[in-house]
Amino acid sequence: MTIIVKAITRLTVGLILLFGIYIVAHGHMSPGGGFAGGVIIALSFIHIMLAFGKEEAFKKINQGVASFFESIGAIIFITLALLGISGGYFFLNFLSKGEPFKLFSSGLIPLYNIAISFKVGSGLFIIVVILVLLKITKEGGDK
């Protein structure tokens, strides 16, 4: 990519990541949440890949790490849901609900959002990586 794209990317990529984290953290009281925030977090890494090439992006996060986070996100989600059984019901929101519209409120929902953002962010990143890495060949090898 050109120097313009690279310079702008250097400036914005951190902000995009931060915005993604903001969306995840405030998912329970404003529009957004784990899915939207996860997509934005993934976009910040995809942004690096588009501007500087895939090698540069893999230095920040490689497929193994992304795959690990994808699995761990799902496992955290299921574990939180199962912890609800301690209070009597699967998916029960057993933490204190707190005061509405405060960052630390609504019990387990912010934690679910974080688990979903792991899953969605790394999942989307892996999908883009696969689209970048795979080459399409025609049957019979005609050129």
Add this chain to the structure above:
Amino acid sequence: MTHMLLPLFVVIPLGAAFLNSLLGKRIKGFSDILSAVATCALACISIYSIFIIKDAGLIVYKVGGWIPPIGIVMVMDGLTVFMAVTVNLVAFLISVYSISYMEKYTEKWLFYCLFLLMVAGLNGVIISGDLFNLYVFLEIAAIASYALVAFGTEHEELEAAFKYAVMGSVASSFILLGIVFLYSVTSTLNMADMSLEIAKGGSPRIIMLVSVFFLMGFGLKSALVPFHAWLPDAHPSAPAPISAMLSGVLIKSLGVYAIIRIFFSVFGATPQILNTLMLLGALSMMVGVCLALGQWDLKRLLAYHSISQIGYVVLGIGLATPLGILGGLFHLFNHSVFKSLLFLNSGSVEYATGTRDLQKMGNLKEKMPVTSATSMVASMSIAGIPPFNGFWSKLIIIVACVQAQHFAYAVWAVIASLLTLASFMKVQRYGFFGELRGRLSGVQESPFFMKLSMILLAVICLAGGILLLPGVYGSFLEPARDVILAGKDYAKMVFMSVR
């Protein structure tokens, strides 16, 4: 405490799937053991829940402690348990089979991950009491199955998977559209609540439209005849355990079960719907078996027979008489056992000889005694030879047709059964009897785990008739039949059980 069992049907396979993707790559043999243990636990829980349902009748589980029309519920009744036993028993035996069979593929842990996700989706569809939740689980199972059909990643497999994915997505879109229309009319997604709203008779035309959408969507998932085109490509291309899973339980859980639940329990079966179901069933029966007769590819032949046998199930259920429904459900169980067995046999033959072409086989009964004997049992079952389970269910369906004055359907079913017999005589003659070809002289019997699961399935085939004996009948088949017969009382039972 028994309530706690309901979410486990979804949690165990989901948890196992993601643990597999986390650790399966790193620890050798971990994914084999984990998936066998998880599916075994599911099979045990589902068999245990037969006894719970016998006492309790119907159990509603409020997810997160929210009461039904507001929160999502899981409902377990006779039909649910019947389907859960079918799905999880077959899934367990297939998982055992895969331990040896999947050795010839790379990335075995990935296979188990997708397999367990598919089981989670199938169980979720069965256990859910919420229409949108049912759709979500249906998509989980369907998307996992698209990936599994393409697991070999050869040209043929990718093409089949793509075709399946496109047709499956069209079906899912129709189902989603139907749910959207229903939600706009009833303002609820809970199936019991929806049933009460529809009973008020607000907008019959929308219900008619939605019925057609659902018939199209779920009909495609269950491969009824005008919507069957994906199946003969997808089933042969998948690895054998997945063919068995697709044919054995996926088309029933996503297709037939959803049709029964929505048309009988939510809408209440009208004569138009029942006649359509019977017509589609009769059509599937004959078209499937006629297309199967000319096939030389063993797995493709079996795939066409799946269409034909699903026709029997739908015909039986479409009759809507107690005997017809019993026959349909019993045939559903039997078909999932013997068709899984037949696909596992074909996998075993392919594992040993490397071919699926019947013309290139011959006299395998000397080289592969277990595969040959179990395939003989399964062929006799599917063709409806007495003492095997397929005979009893086909007999019940045909008697029910006669009893309900549908003589044409009865004759039609007998003819389809004879054609099935003919086509399986062909399989036995060319595949397992006849003269041995020189190329196959070095063939060996399959490994232990493959033999084990094939023998267990063959035993169930042989002993399937036991389910009709008085003591057993009352706890397994009868509660399932009663749920369908009760129809729209489902809503009343759900709300009564909540209070």
